[in-house]
Amino acid sequence: GNSVTQMEGPVTLSEEAFLTINCTYTATGYPSLFWYVQYPGEGLQLLLKATKADDKGSNKGFEATYRKETTSFHLEKGSVQVSDSAVYFCALRIYTGGFKTIFGAGTRLFVKA
Amino acid sequence: NAGVTQTPKFRVLKTGQSMTLLCAQDMNHEYMYWYRQDPGMGLRLIHYSVGEGTTAKGEVPDGYNVSRLKKQNFLLGLESAAPSQTSVYFCASSYSTGNEKLFFGSGTQLSVL
Numbered sequence: 001g002n003s004v005t006q007m008e009g010p011v012t013l014s015e016e017a018f019l020t021i022n023c024t025y026t027a028t029g030y031p032s033l034f035w036y037v038q039y040p041g042e043g044l045q046l047l048l049k050a051t052k053a054d055d056k057g058s059n060k061g062f063e064a065t066y067r068k069e070t071t072s073f074h075l076e077k078g079s080v081q082v083s084d085s086a087v088y089f090c091a092l093r094i095y096t097g098g099f100k101t102i103f104g105a106g107t108r109l110f111v112k113a
Numbered sequence: 114n115a116g117v118t119q120t121p122k123f124r125v126l127k128t129g130q131s132m133t134l135l136c137a138q139d140m141n142h143e144y145m146y147w148y149r150q151d152p153g154m155g156l157r158l159i160h161y162s163v164g165e166g167t168t169a170k171g172e173v174p175d176g177y178n179v180s181r182l183k184k185q186n187f188l189l190g191l192e193s194a195a196p197s198q199t200s201v202y203f204c205a206s207s208y209s210t211g212n213e214k215l216f217f218g219s220g221t222q223l224s225v226l
Contacts, residue, residue: 032211036215042219042220043117043205043220044156044203044215044217046214046215051211051212089156093212093213098161098163099144099211100146101146101158103148103157104155105153105154106155
């Protein structure tokens with residue numbers, strides 16, 4: 001089946017630390033891959049995406065590379081800020097009788113000043 | 114600039130009561146989705162629609178019904194609410210291609226006592 005597995009949180013970092021949140025997927029076809037972010041009390045919003053193998057998505061200092069050989073899409077940021085504190089969801093989008101987006105369980109990030 | 118609008122934002126029900134959650138989008142999207150979000154489980158797809166007049170089951174459809182009578186609206190119904198349906202419900206919409214992001218509403222927090 002199609003599924004997404006991401007590292008459990010919470011992840012607690014100090015400001016300016018390096019961030020990695022691991023994400024691996026299982027898919028029967030060739031999915032597009034996404035990272036969404038959810039701030040407290042809000043809906044999810046797109047952070048970045050990659051649509052084919054070896055593509056790199058980037059936005060607001062965050063990056064993730066679509067690795068088909070390891071079925072991974074790890075999220076990285078070189079220097080986190082307090083304002084990056086949120087829940088991060090890895091997701092894949094695939095066609096199974098209609099386009100569906102399947103989410104991982106989410107990873108909560110706390111950044112301390 | 115409304116995007117995806119969900120009503121109501123909060124609701125408390127007693128076991129056995131019924132209710133309808135309304136989702137409206139003004140972006141002319143073909144696809145609409147209902148997800149529920151529970152701690153440690155990410156977002157799980159309840160039902161979705163690929164166009165006006167169509168609906169399909171997602172991962173966790175039991176206990177819910179949906180209707181898409183107009184392209185811009187997607188209704189989620191609970192006929193006889195149960196405590197297991199206590200959750201945060203998100204509506205989302207998208208264009209009908211594989212690399213498109215989801216646009217989310219701000220969520221409905223539902224408690225069933």
